[in-house]
Amino acid sequence: MHATNLYLDLSFLPLPTLLGLLCLGYWASCVVYNLYFHPLASIPGPLWWRATRLCFIRSFLSGRLVRDVLKIHERYGEIVRIAPDEVSFADEDIWQAALSGRNPLPKNPTFFTPPPGQANGLLTASSDVGARIRQVMMPAFTERALSKQEPVIQLYAGLLVERLKERVAASSSPNQQAIVNTVDWFNWFTFDLVGELAFGESFECLENAKHHPWVDMIFSSIKAAAFAAVTRYYTGLETLLLQIIPTAIRKRQMEHYTLAVERIHQRMSAPPRDDFMRPMLENNPDFKKMTIPEIEATMSVLIIAGSETTATTLCGICNHLVQNPTQLKQLEQEIRSRFQSDKQITLHAIQNLPFLNAVIQEGLRLCNPVAGGLLRRIPKGGLRLCGHFLPEGTHVIVNSTAMSLSEKNFHRANEFLPERFLPESMRPAEFENDHRNNQKPFSLGVRSCIGKSFGLAEMRLVLARLVWEFDISMAQDKRLDWNRLKTYVMVQKDTIEIAIKKRDREHEKS
Ligand code: HEM
Structure with a gap:
């Protein structure tokens, strides 16, 4: 036999076909490697998710990733592979393994990267820079600071209630009932409040009962940023995409930042006040501990981190309360008595109101605003986590949502049952075996939520004032299934309506 017969002669193929075949061959070999030879090959997950990143990206772009990964956990277990180089953990040991101690896993730069031209702020900073920034900011987030901020929080909670009362008074329905969109009202409340405490001036959304154009801009720029993050899974694609992203979107992102920076500088030159910025100006001589670009980046992100989270949770809680009249009644009784x-x-x-706190905990369990979990990346050298070796660069999700919604952790996990979070002496026996320790909506460790006390205080106050002032109920035919909402980093909520009317004190007596 002639030696050349051993080789496949492909010279008759046109160049594009040949290139296409080469790409296909390369892709097929990657698939085989990912499935059988990759260091994560032993971790279970759906075949095509393990084989290529495309399933993950498709799910992410359609806003269904959180729910899809939840289903994968239900089917394959507590540790699942959801892309060739990504593992989602719903194993309770992951809290300690990934987030506690002095050297927790670093945040995943795929998502925690500032937009081009902006500095790192607290949210995106590396562990050591984050620790330095937190040290400066912390005095604005203690219980002591909170009590100094209380007059401002009360002011905006009062304004929210007054505006809602006006809606009820203006209602033409026979029982003086107004239908209100909680998404608008809670967002207006939280944006106004955080605007006041971060920049020294509110957005006046409650005052005017409408969105500030800046708030709309923030929402669209977050979605754009989430989409841009996906390109970082492929080296070089982000640079290419930045050329393709319509200049209008890039302009909006820049406008948001420029507006934030303008307001920050106005606040910096104003007299001292008890707000989030005070320690950055007073405990920070010559801006050495926290630089001016770091202040700009941190404050512009704080507007979103400090408002959208609480607003989402409040919407989720009200949506569950109106669908669960027994629990609503119990909350009314606690507040009104x-x-x-x-x-x-x-x-x-x-x-320390037990049922109010239990309602908030249950709301955070079912409607966690950081629904995608805590996104981390394995550092140089790789690491062993929960019994698995993960090579350097592996994307890790500490999947708080999967843990919160697992029947293994919570009895009747998909139902709104605040009773499970009551103090032990008041808790029904059926929730005895709930793993309440797996519920950490504010994360833990050195990068846990800096605004936890502030956020909890806001939510307690709004719910207490709302229930004290109004009878709330489900708006006719408006039963909303929270699980159907899409998530693009933030939970997408267009309209979540409830009915409110003036509290009927006569009826309460009878
Ligand atoms: C329901 C309310 C809230 C929830 C559930 C929540 C949850 C979280 C979580 C889970 C993290 C950690 C994210 C991660 O490490 O990947 C976080 C970080 C953060 N939160 Fe919150 N948050 C809430 C309200 C607030 C408020 C009211 C503020 C400020 C006023 C705030 C400011 C921040 C900041 C600045 C970080 C970054 C901290 C760091 O990287 O060191 N959050 N939050």
């Missing part, structure tokens, strides 16, 4: 006037509803007075 405790206070004789709205003036008595102070942050201190509502701090």
Whole structure:
């Protein structure tokens, strides 16, 4: 036999076909490697998700990733592979393994990267820079600071209630009932409040009962940023995409940042006040501990991190309360029997109300605003986590949502049952075996939520004032299934309506 017969002669193929075949061959060999030879090959997950990143990206872009990964956990277990180089953990040991101690896993730069031209702020900073920034900011987020901020929080909670009362008074329905979109009202409340505390001036959304154009801009720029993040899974694609992203979107992102920076500088030159910026100006001589670009980046992100999270949770809680009249009644009883006037509803007075706190915990469990979990990346040298060796660069999700919604952790996991979070002496026996320790909506460790106390205080106050002032119920035919909402980093909520009317004190007596 002639030696050349051993080779496949492909010279008759046109060049594009040949290139196409080469690409296909390369792709097929990657698939085989990912499935059988990759260091993560032993971790279970659906075949095509393990084989290529495309399933993950398709799910992410359609806003269904959180739900899809949840289903994968239900089918394959607590540790699952959801892309060739990504593992999602719903194993309770992951909290300690990934997030606690002095050297927790670094945040995943695929998602935690500032937009081009902007500095790193607290949210995106590396561990050591983050620790330095937190040290400066911390005095604005203690319980002591919170009590100094209380007059401002009360002011905006009061304004929210007044505006809602006007809606009820203007209602033409026979029982003086107004239908309100909680998404608007809670967003207006949280944006106004955080605007006031971060920049020294509110967005006046509640005052005007409408969105500030900046707030719309923030929403669209977050979605754009989430889409841009996906390109970082492929080296070089981001640079290419940045050329393709319509200049309008890039312009909007820049406009947001420029506006934020303008307001930040206005606040910096104003007299001292008890807000989020105070320690950055007072405990930070010559801006050495926290530089001006770091302040700009941190404050512009704080507007989103400090408002969208609480607004989402409040919407979720109200949506569940109106669908669960027994739990709503119990909350009404607790609030209405405790206070004789709205003036008595102070942050201190509502701090330890058992049912109110249980409602918030249950709301955070079912409607976690950081629904995609905690996104981390394995550092140089690789690491062993929960019994698996993960090579350097592996994407890791600490999947708080999967843990919160697992029947293994919570009895009747998909139902809204705040009773499970009552103090032990008041808790029904059926929730005895719930793993409440797996519920950490504010994360843990050195990068846990800096605004936890502030966010909890806001939510307690708004719910207490709302229930004290109004009878709330489900707007006719408006039963919303929270699980159907899409998530693009933030939960996408267009309209979540409830009915409110003036509290019927006569009826309460009877
Ligand atoms: C329901 C309310 C809230 C929830 C569930 C929540 C949850 C979280 C979580 C889970 C993280 C960690 C993210 C990660 O490491 O990947 C985080 C970080 C953060 N949160 Fe919150 N948050 C809430 C409200 C707030 C508020 C009110 C503020 C500020 C006023 C705030 C400011 C921040 C900041 C600045 C970080 C970054 C901290 C760091 O990287 O060191 N959050 N939050």
